[in-house]
Amino acid sequence: MSEPGKLRNYINGAYTDAADGRTTEVIDPATGEVYATAPLSAAADVDKAMAAAAVAFESWRDTTPSVRQLALLRIADAVEARARELVDVECRDTGKPRGLTAAEEIPPMVDHIRFFAGAARLLEGKSAGEYLQGTTSFVRREPVGVCAQVAPWNYPMMTAVWKFAPAIAAGNSVVLKPSDTTPASTLLLAEIVGEVLRGLGLPTGVLNVICGDRETGSLMVEHPTPAMAAITGSVRAGIQVARSAAKDVKRVHLELGGKAPVVVFEDADIAAAVEGITAAGLFNAGQDCTAATRVLVQHELHDEFLAALTKAVAATRTGHPDDPDVQYGPLNNANQLAQVAGFVQRLPAHATIETGGHQVGDKGYFYSPTVVSGLKQDDEIIQNEVFGPVITVQRFTDEEQAVAFANDAQYALASSVWTRDHARAMRMSRRLDFGCVWINTHIPLVAEMPHGGFKKSGYGKDLSAYGFEDYTRIKHVMTATAG
Incomplete structure (x- = not known):
């Protein structure tokens, strides 16, 4: 041994x-x-x-x-x-x-x-x-x-x-x-x-x-x-x-890698969406190639959703693995901590850090649960995988723009759609160019279903x-x- x-x-x-x-x-x-x-x-x-x-x-x-x-x-x-x-x-x-x-x-x-x-x-x-x-x-x-x-x-x-x-x-x-x-x-x-x-x-x-x-x-x-x-x-x-x-x-x-789009339409159950996205975005400190960290919200719901998500994320705790009340632990290593912090430090002037955005404590590799809004489609943090507890929020106007924004990434592993409209959900599941499309949930995997992506x-x-x-x-x- x-x-x-x-x-x-x-x-x-x-x-x-x-x-x-x-x-x-x-x-x-x-x-x-x-x-x-x-x-x-x-x-x-x-x-x-x-x-x-x-x-x-x-x-x-x-x-x-x-x-x-x-x-x-x-x-x-x-x-x-x-x-x-x-x-x-x-x-x-x-x-x-x-x-x-x-x-x-x-x-x-x-x-x-x-x-x-x-x-x-x-x-x-x-x-x-x-x-x-x-x-x-x-x-x-x-x-x-x-x-x-x-x-x-x-x-x-x-x-x-x-x-x-x-x-x-x-x-x-x-x-x-x-x-x-x-x-x-x-x-x-x-x-x-x-x-x-x-x-x-x-x-x-x-x-x-x-x-x-x-x-x-x-x-x-x-x-x-x-x-x-x-x-x-x-x-x-x-x-x-x-x-x-x-x-x-x-x-x-x-x-x-992955950069999963999470498309939230104006008719979504906002409480369920906020709860599910918070959990799926911060689980394992966001160190998951399917993490729900790139959120696209329809214009009519954007402000209400952003406020609710920010509140839920801010209430999420990170800490030592022996603490039974924490939702996630540290980032895995010093290089990963530097990578995540670097994305936030390089945010463009038009971006807003709604909560978080900093290292936690002076021991270990802990990073605060973070929400960033006001982002544009070509921003670095939208296009590249952060692999940390950082959730970005963007606006979209209609279904066509949601599909365009969602598919505009080099990664194509996973995605999710949040809506009460069954026909819309079926259309989106066909049009989203990802190996997995979840509907009104995000991140569960089962042994009987395949996991894998397209593109890069x-x-x-x-x-x-x-x-x-x-x-x-x-x-x-x-x-x-x-x-």
């Missing part, structure tokens, strides 16, 4: 240090203080993890769907049983409130693992048939091979599940790298998976976790062993992964049968039957 204050890579069912002994510091964002070190993995460590995954794949791909289902169900049970431990390490790495993390992340994680356990036995394809006289054809769905996966720091353990669960359910093996600022919960998940696999007599190299920085991630993607690279991260990181993967034509799965938000889906199928390849088999 990892020692207190010293995290280690998890390769082939065992903890191990980086080959050259190099480490990075892991900082508690609630205090700004170093609490542990983690390996800074280099080429030798990547080689070791890829070799373990490749060996495991040789037998794992030949397991039956029922065996993979059983393994995943046991993993889900083990995650549930060790929930308190997972929450402890997650909150230490991220600063998230403990109560919210236990209630809002553990149950979906367990549910998602169980969903993919079931999906392992429900691969669909075209039925066998005679499409050419004297022959019979059928389609095989097969695992793609070893998968190199990179996860972000905003939802470390949740995203780790989204990455490894569909991949191993489909018969692949995985080398996963968590963010260098949040490695602890992913390592614990790997330990849980390894213990379950070992107990079932299955290969422990099915899931390997190595720690490191961007260079480590690049080495994973460029390595000749993986057949597929999957990343959740920034647009810049996604472009780098796609460019590196193109060198040997690896498959690529990208879930990148990437391609490929997490969750759902579509996300599962992304980790398979299709093979046509034809046999002669004449004679």
Whole structure:
């Protein structure tokens, strides 16, 4: 096991240090203080993890769907049983409130693992048939091979599940790298998976976790062993992964940034909209690619809505993860704090800070819940992802302008519409150019429905049968039957 204050890579069912002994510091964002070190993995460590995954794949791909289902169900049970431990390490790495993390992340994680356990036995394809006289054809769905996966720091353990669960359910093996600022919960998940696999007599190299920085991630993607690279991260990181993967034509799965428009029409239930948008805009300190932070309000409702939203946001509390009354914790790291503060500091003269707009306290990376109004469509804070507890509010005149403003962004991951008019909601769901459109709600996700975007938000889906199928390849088999 990892020692207190010293995290280690998890390769082939065992903890191990980086080959050259190099480490990075892991900082508690609630205090700004170093609490542990983690390996800074280099080429030798990547080689070791890829070799373990490749060996495991040789037998794992030949397991039956029922065996993979059983393994995943046991993993889900083990995650549930060790929930308190997972929450402890997650909150230490991220600063998230403990109560919210236990209630809002553990149950979906367990549910998602169980969903993919079931999906392992429900691969669909075209039925066998005679499409050419004297022959019979059928389609095989097969695992793609070893998968190199990179996860972000905003939802470390949740995203780790989204990455490894569909991949191993489909018969692949995985080398996963968590963010260098949040490695602890992913390592614990790997330990849980390894213990379950070992107990079932299955290969422990099915899931390997190595720690490191961007260079480590690049080495994973460029390595000749993986057949597929999957990343959740920034647009810049996604472009780098796609460019590196193109060198040997690896498959690529990208879930990148977002700038979700939240379109509030004049007939919306204002109380419900304010409550839902406040929660969805500030959850996890706004560090969510689907966060409800770009609000567009019809002119007739704008002033009343802005006043109500400002009041609700101002009443939202940020603080230490042990405080049961806070709605969100600190930003994840010093660089992210500087980024969020920079957006607010660079606001144009025509913008108004209705509430917030400043760092909270002199310890840790806390930022106040913030509302900014008076913005124009081409303002930096409207066009670029802030990834913090900052909600912007703009006016629009009619449905045409709402659609134009909403779609005028480089990102296309998620959006929402708030209206009592069903026909309008249906029109907007068709016209909004985003991978998800919520109606009179914002941010809920379920295992059965896909999560993924268009444009610079990437391609490929997490969750759902579509996300599962992304980790398979299709093979046509034809046999002669004449004679």
